[in-house]
Amino acid sequence: MSDDKNNAYWSANLRIIMWSLAVWALVSFGFGILLRPVLSGIAVGGTDLGFWFAQQGSIIVFLALIFNYAWRMNKLDCEHGVDEQ
């Protein structure tokens, strides 16, 4: 397999990681902590959206991120012919 092909695979992987980590930081440090005052107008069950993200929402998003990563990477492996046989 050529180096170019490997590089394309690796940079596609890095792009997915970057986007995933951006969302990871946004829901936990962002919505859950730093941006909580900005979101305080949105009511959720007796409190506000920031509290929900801090205690529940971020965990649900983390799950979605990991499964999304696994699914996209396993597909990417096949497209670039580097999957396990």
Added chain:
Amino acid sequence: MDQFTINLLFVGASFALYIGIAVWARAGSTSEFYAAGRGVHPVTNGMATAADWMSAASFISMAGLIAFTGYDNSTFLMGWTGGYVLLALLLAPYLRKFGKFTVSEFIGDRFYSKTARLVAVICLIVASTTYVIGQMTGVGVAFGRFLEVSNTAGLLIGACVVFAYAVFGGMKGVTYTQVAQYVVLILAYTIPAIFISLQLTGNPIPGLGLFGTHEASGEPLLAKLDQIVTELGFNEYTSHHGDTFNMVLFTLSLMIGTAGLPHVIMRFFTVPKVSDARWSAGWALVFIALLYITAPAVGAMARLNITEMFWPDGTDQAAVSVETIESAPEYDWMLTWQKTGLLDWEDKNGDGLIQYYNDGSEAMAAMAAANGWAGNELTKFNRDILVLANPEIANLPGWVIGLVAAGGLAAALSTAAGLLLAISSAVSHDLMKGQLTPNISEKGELLSARIAMAVAIVVATYLGLNPPGFAAQTVALAFGLAAASIFPALMMGIFSTRINNHGAVAGMVAGLLVTLIYIFLHKGWFFIPGTNSFTDADPLLGTIKSTSFGAIGAAINFTVAYTVSSLTKELPAEIRQLVESVRVPRGAAAAQADH
């Protein structure tokens, strides 16, 4: 049947199950001992990882931490789950592709340095040993409370059971017992929570009940809780009180630390393929999330239940009387826990009632003076009893209490076994085979792994019986070491082709030393009381507490490693090839066959 017999039945049955698995899953080779023959299904591994990860701290302490602090302690929820995103995206698939047995082995090979491997082994052993002490004391406490045997006897029984499946079964035995332990612990955690959620909100799913309506008052549960705790002078439950910067840093440190803990990482060596490692991290978080989404509900509901027990007619009416506590059956749990010394009350003003309020609040001082209160009369309430006493507080049937006893033990034992396995493989594979006796045969290595495991159990049991005074603080140390040294080294090893042997060693040592010194400055040198120059209430650097320093230690590690590497020689070609090969999944099965 009395409660003692029920508890004995539940704990006895769960232990018999673990021993049964031990007999069935004996390890015959080093590959089975270290990595369960790399034949574990990703969902099975996810479940085992969840039990491996969720310790006595998650099971027993976390809901209590949230209950008495509220929003500010959301850090534990986000930190201890967010680490799995880092693990799944940045470490697990590549380390599985590398296809060896220990975390330190990757660091040693990638940085072509025995020193790097040794530094990693030292971090691993210190972090895992300090962590295991807490698990062993947890086993002793759970036994003491539920089976009315002494802490010592309880701990010895627990140690014998771990010995049976970990020494003979290695990773294979540990994996399948962890699966059984996960089932026990998740049932034990969620069943009482479901009952309580139904009682308070009518919703059978505790995570939804938390944001639902409190049926007795018709208000949202959290609004009701905010109201009742502020009436008693406590901080509002849902609002933020601490320092924001420290909260961010602490959450980040917990995330990086979680991703860098060797006993969790090594679980991903057991699956057959790289793609399985990716799925498996997701499944692990699914099983962890079942508990972590329930925990904040358990915390908030228990806080509401407990407060209402002391003010049965509302906070503007008379408090509960001493006579009621001593005679009414729904207060029986208070008498039971008073015996353990973890819960106590005192009628300070002699009015026959127990007033529970925040006597540190200035706003309450005037009210207390007007009502003739002489201070908070709930004199002791250890946060750790919250989960264990919860079924009794909510008046649930006896079998639920028995289940919780077995669940607490399962959480502590499964984590202890994972940690002991990390320690023994570091000793036999990294120290013996890697450095001292490289020509050791497969059989010899397997024997030395078993001996190392047995010795580790004896040491951990001794430390559990005689916990050093610093035991409670050492979990912060374990996370600090994992975050400041292990995680950055692994990540740079995979994602950088510039970091060389000198850079890695300098980075690890710098991150480690600065973090250790920062912790010692605040907690005392080698945790000896009185030798600290600062406290976490007034830290050295701004608002950064010593428990939040792991993330800064990691940043120091990255910076030093890059600087030193850019000043020294480039990577040799064969190491560059190693990095390239770790980055692509193809060939993982071949790496396995080499062994």
